[in-house]
Amino acid sequence: MGLLGYAVLAILSVPMVLAAVGNFQAQASVRGPTSGIKLLNDGLCASFVTNQGYKCDEHEVTTKDGFTLSLQRIPEGRKNVSNGGAKRPPVLIQHGVMVGGMSWVLNPPDENLPMSLADSGYDVWIANARGTIYSQRHKFLRPAEPAFWDWTFDDMVINDVPAMFDYVYNQTGQKIHYVGHSLGTLVALLSLAERNEVVLNRMKSAALLCPIAYLSHITTEIANIAAKTFIAEMTAMSGTSEFDPNRISVVSAIKAICDTHRIKCDDLMTAISGSNCCLNSTVVNVFLAHLQPTATKNLIHLSQVIRFGEVTKFNYEMPDLNIKNYGSLFPPRYDLTKIPSDIPLFLSYGGKDALSDITDVLMLLDILKSHDLDKFSVQFIKDYAHADYVIGYNAKEVVYDYVIAFFRKHQ
Numbered sequence: 207m208g209l210l211g212y213a214v215l216a217i218l219s220v221p222m223v224l225a226a227v228g229n230f231q232a233q234a235s236v237r238g239p240t241s242g243i244k245l246l247n248d249g250l251c252a253s254f255v256t257n258q259g260y261k262c263d264e265h266e267v268t269t270k271d272g273f274t275l276s277l278q279r280i281p282e283g284r285k286n287v288s289n290g291g292a293k294r295p296p297v298l299i300q301h302g303v304m305v306g307g308m309s310w311v312l313n314p315p316d317e318n319l320p321m322s323l324a325d326s327g328y329d330v331w332i333a334n335a336r337g338t339i340y341s342q343r344h345k346f347l348r349p350a351e352p353a354f355w356d357w358t359f360d361d362m363v364i365n366d367v368p369a370m371f372d373y374v375y376n377q378t379g380q381k382i383h384y385v386g387h388s389l390g391t392l393v394a395l396l397s398l399a400e401r402n403e404v405v406l407n408r409m410k411s412a413a414l415l416c417p418i419a420y421l422s423h424i425t426t427e428i429a430n431i432a433a434k435t436f437i438a439e440m441t442a443m444s445g446t447s448e449f450d451p452n453r454i455s456v457v458s459a460i461k462a463i464c465d466t467h468r469i470k471c472d473d474l475m476t477a478i479s480g481s482n483c484c485l486n487s488t489v490v491n492v493f494l495a496h497l498q499p500t501a502t503k504n505l506i507h508l509s510q511v512i513r514f515g516e517v518t519k520f521n522y523e524m525p526d527l528n529i530k531n532y533g534s535l536f537p538p539r540y541d542l543t544k545i546p547s548d549i550p551l552f553l554s555y556g557g558k559d560a561l562s563d564i565t566d567v568l569m570l571l572d573i574l575k576s577h578d579l580d581k582f583s584v585q586f587i588k589d590y591a592h593a594d595y596v597i598g599y600n601a602k603e604v605v606y607d608y609v610i611a612f613f614r615k616h617q
């Protein structure tokens with residue numbers, strides 16, 4: 207789950223707060239903070255990477271269900287340190303929901319994850335989830351059609367994750383290290399639990415930042431209000447298939463919800479993701495200005511993980527539809543105990559994270575308790591919350607250097 211996922215769900219619980227958000231429509235064209243927005247049409251490489259002195263190539267991969275996902279490759283570091291002739295090991299980096307690949311490169315090169323990895327000798331691939339601005343193409347559907355948005359993370363597990371692993375493997379001829387944040391951890395864990403052959407054969411190791419597999423203890427008030435309100439489903443039924451934070455004033459809408467429920471939201475990032483220790487306010491504004499669309503159905507699926515206490519396939523919450531799709535009254539559960547115990551895993555979680563709550567992470571760690579010990583590393587960072595992992599100004603020393611050490615150990 208990305209930073210704003212649940213806040214956005216809150217907005218979807220419209221009837222409850224409609225009175226408070228009376229001028230919601232009127233503000234439809236207002237955007238969030240605009241400082242630092244760059245022209246996005248040139249692509250992520252041109253807008254955010256090459257101007258920092260890095261080589262960067264645009265790639266795309268088409269999924270089995272017809273989506274074209276963009277990937278950006280940073281093949282080497284600024285200094286092009288010799289690798290003794292050895293090929294640079296590939297790393298695939300997957301962001302969470304409501305943000306895009308660009309969220310990783312908002313900090314300066316010596317602070318952000320992709321460039322730190324490139325400077326450490328890795329061949330870096332930045333993923334962009336379906337529905338985000340650089341991955342809004344489909345073989346025959348257009349984003350204006352509701353069918354374009356008829357998917358959840360189930361579909362990312364079946365289609366997107368294997369397609370990206372296959373593509374990067376074909377391009378590099380090497381097994382791939384993975385870094386996921388938030389929803390990016392969930393899709394990797396579920397691909398492993400499903401024993402997806404492509405992923406199993408092509409993943410070298412995985413670093414999971416703010417791991418998400420259980421969400422029942424989420425402490426963000428906004429998120430809870432949203433998820434526990436079933437209205438989101440009704441919104442979907444009435445046909446709102448895409449949620450695009452750029453088209454509405456997400457900031458003022460969230461503030462209206464905060465007022466209605468007397469939640470303290472002076473600091474939006476804190477209200478949404480927990481008390482981050484180490485953010486630069488300029489970068490936060492750029493981050494909030496670059497929030498990305500996702501499918502409403504995907505947000506509803508995430509709200510089910512909060513409400514039902516376990517990860518299942520999407521629950522249609524109507525018996526006949528579940529029977530039609532799954533042949534049973536209830537959707538199948540993902541069995542996390544099936545995650546192969548010999549895949550090297552690095553988990554890092556923060557003591558202040560309101561989305562990836564400690565209690566929920568401990569439940570995941572309990573599931574993984576029989577994982578091979580020499581292939582399992584866990585890091586706990588007392589002061590870190592959800593966004594520190596992506597744009598924390600000290601994340602390189604606090605987290606990324608440990609991720610790099612872990613990848614070296616499992617090369």
Ligand SMILES: *[C@@H]1O[C@H](CO)[C@@H](O)[C@H](O)[C@H]1NC(C)=O
Binds near residue numbers: 282
């Ligand atoms: C970086 O080094 C590799 C070989 O180590 C070479 O193939 C590549 O062209 C170099 N790139 C630049 C930009 O100098």
Ligand SMILES: *[C@@H]1O[C@H](CO)[C@@H](O)[C@H](O)[C@H]1NC(C)=O
Binds near residue numbers: 267369372373376
């Ligand atoms: C990777 O290569 C295999 C074998 O050539 C091919 O079947 C597959 O379609 C390729 N995958 C991608 C995503 O390009």
Ligand SMILES: *[C@@H]1O[C@H](CO)[C@@H](O)[C@H](O)[C@H]1NC(C)=O
Binds near residue numbers: 314486487488489599
């Ligand atoms: C915050 O980030 C901006 C933009 O990168 C930079 O100019 C500024 O110096 C940073 N502030 C601090 C306190 O690090």
